[in-house]
Amino acid sequence: MLETEALDVEQVRADFPILTRKVRGKRLVYLDSAATSQKPKQVVQALVDYYSTYNSNVHRSVHTLGEEATAAYEAARERTARFVGASPKELVFVRGTTEATNLVRFAWGERFVEKGDLLVTTLMEHHSNIVPWQLLARSKGARLEYVGLTEEGTLDLAKLESLLKESPKLVAVTHCSNVLGTINDVEKVCSRAKSAGAATIVDGAQSVPHMPVDVARIGCDFYAFSGHKMLGPTGIGALVGRKELLEKMDPFQGGGEMIKEVFLDHSTWNEVPHKFEAGTVNIADAIGLGAAVDYLTGLGMSKVRDHEVKLMRYAMETLNALKGFRSYGPSDPSTRGGVLSFNLADIHPHDLATILDEEGIAIRSGHHCAQPLMRWLDVAATSRASFHVYNSYDDVDSLKAGLEKAGEIFKV
Ligand code: PMP
Numbered sequence: 001m002l003e004t005e006a007l008d009v010e011q012v013r014a015d016f017p018i019l020t021r022k023v024r025g026k027r028l029v030y031l032d033s034a035a036t037s038q039k040p041k042q043v044v045q046a047l048v049d050y051y052s053t054y055n056s057n058v059h060r061s062v063h064t065l066g067e068e069a070t071a072a073y074e075a076a077r078e079r080t081a082r083f084v085g086a087s088p089k090e091l092v093f094v095r096g097t098t099e100a101t102n103l104v105r106f107a108w109g110e111r112f113v114e115k116g117d118l119l120v121t122t123l124m125e126h127h128s129n130i131v132p133w134q135l136l137a138r139s140k141g142a143r144l145e146y147v148g149l150t151e152e153g154t155l156d157l158a159k160l161e162s163l164l165k166e167s168p169k170l171v172a173v174t175h176c177s178n179v180l181g182t183i184n185d186v187e188k189v190c191s192r193a194k195s196a197g198a199a200t201i202v203d204g205a206q207s208v209p210h211m212p213v214d215v216a217r218i219g220c221d222f223y224a225f226s227g228h229k230m231l232g233p234t235g236i237g238a239l240v241g242r243k244e245l246l247e248k249m250d251p252f253q254g255g256g257e258m259i260k261e262v263f264l265d266h267s268t269w270n271e272v273p274h275k276f277e278a279g280t281v282n283i284a285d286a287i288g289l290g291a292a293v294d295y296l297t298g299l300g301m302s303k304v305r306d307h308e309v310k311l312m313r314y315a316m317e318t319l320n321a322l323k324g325f326r327s328y329g330p331s332d333p334s335t336r337g338g339v340l341s342f343n344l345a346d347i348h349p350h351d352l353a354t355i356l357d358e359e360g361i362a363i364r365s366g367h368h369c370a371q372p373l374m375r376w377l378d379v380a381a382t383s384r385a386s387f388h389v390y391n392s393y394d395d396v397d398s399l400k401a402g403l404e405k406a407g408e409i410f411k412v
Pocket residue numbers: 034035095096097098099126128129174176177178203205206226369
């Protein structure tokens with residue numbers, strides 16, 4: 001790739017005021033974007049603009065402020081939908097990925113799943129793509145089975161095929177693991193699941209922020225993601241669903257705005273996606289998400305992806321050379337997203353994270369809301385460094401120096 005086509009990290013960093021702050025007297029090295037990303041000033045400004053110039057409820061008032069807010073909210077929906085190759089009618093604003101999977105659990109699951117049905121998920125899922133299906137299986141008397149993993153940390157596709165022979169009702173799979181970094185071939189999984197008659201839901205929490213995503217090409221029934229991991233505000237995310245399916249589903253919550261007409265004994269529903277957006281919606285943060293989408297679109301998602309692959313390659317080369325360093329997931333950086341989970345000898349990840357914090361380095365330590373995966377890896381916890389558009393080779397070098405220091409303290 002030509003250098004001119006690469007992401008200009010210095011220019012990007014200038015948009016993130018938080019990166020200039022010091023932590024414990026050191027330069028902040030933020031390597032925890034998989035938990036939540038930082039926000040560029042353009043996103044913060046969109047929130048300030050909304051609250052200081054046109055704050056108003058949406059879809060209700062005919063006054064100027066109300067119309068401006070409605071237009072901005074719906075424009076954010078339009079841009080967010082296009083960003084992932086969907087139509088705005090198919091995009092429901094939710095709180096985040098967790099609310100999206102729970103929406104499907106209730107609005108789709110309560111309607112379509114029956115006693116004895118099979119639901120399928122995988123061993124590399126975040127709890128938000130496991131627990132809702134456990135709850136659904138319990139309430140319906142259905143069965144939940146898991147697709148296991150290969151040594152390399154990829155899906156065991158033979159197991160998937162054998163489960164598909166049992167005609168499952170649902171296949172739930174992550175696009176990119178928040179622990180292993182594995183990018184799954186969700187297009188293939190969805191096409192195989194569809195041939196077996198299953199509905200499909202893809203968890204896009206770690207993919208939409210980092211790579212070009214086209215839900216139409218993936219061919220899933222549902223696709224979920226969170227705004228706060230893609231440079232947007234917390235409290236906003238999206239569930240993209242096939243329109244015919246959304247139309248057939250029950251509402252998620254009942255209340256204002258999701259209805260067409262309310263009678264004493266029954267109600268009728270608003271058209272999708274509004275049928276799933278009961279009450280006053282999260283207007284400001286949806287508008288903030290629209291600004292994040294504009295920001296990422298401006299950078300270009302292919303460039304974002306290339307940047308992160310380069311960074312991951314450098315990180316894996318640099319850190320794998322450290323004594324006692326063990327990373328998890330695929331060995332080829334081009335098949336991984338922007339997360340690198342690891343352990344350093346037998347230092348507890350929380351101790352490691354505490355030592356790194358002394359150096360101004362923020363990583364995550366723990367089970368990463370993926371306890372079944374931790375058990376499969378046979379570890380109680382891992383440390384995890386995760387990248388985004390503002391991370392540089394310098395950040396990787398700082399992490400290496402911090403890990404060397406930890407190694408000295410613990411005599412690795
Ligand atoms: N899925 C994956 C792969 C994630 O990494 C996360 C966040 N850690 C979630 C789902 C849940 O996202 P949220 O907390 O924004 O609902």
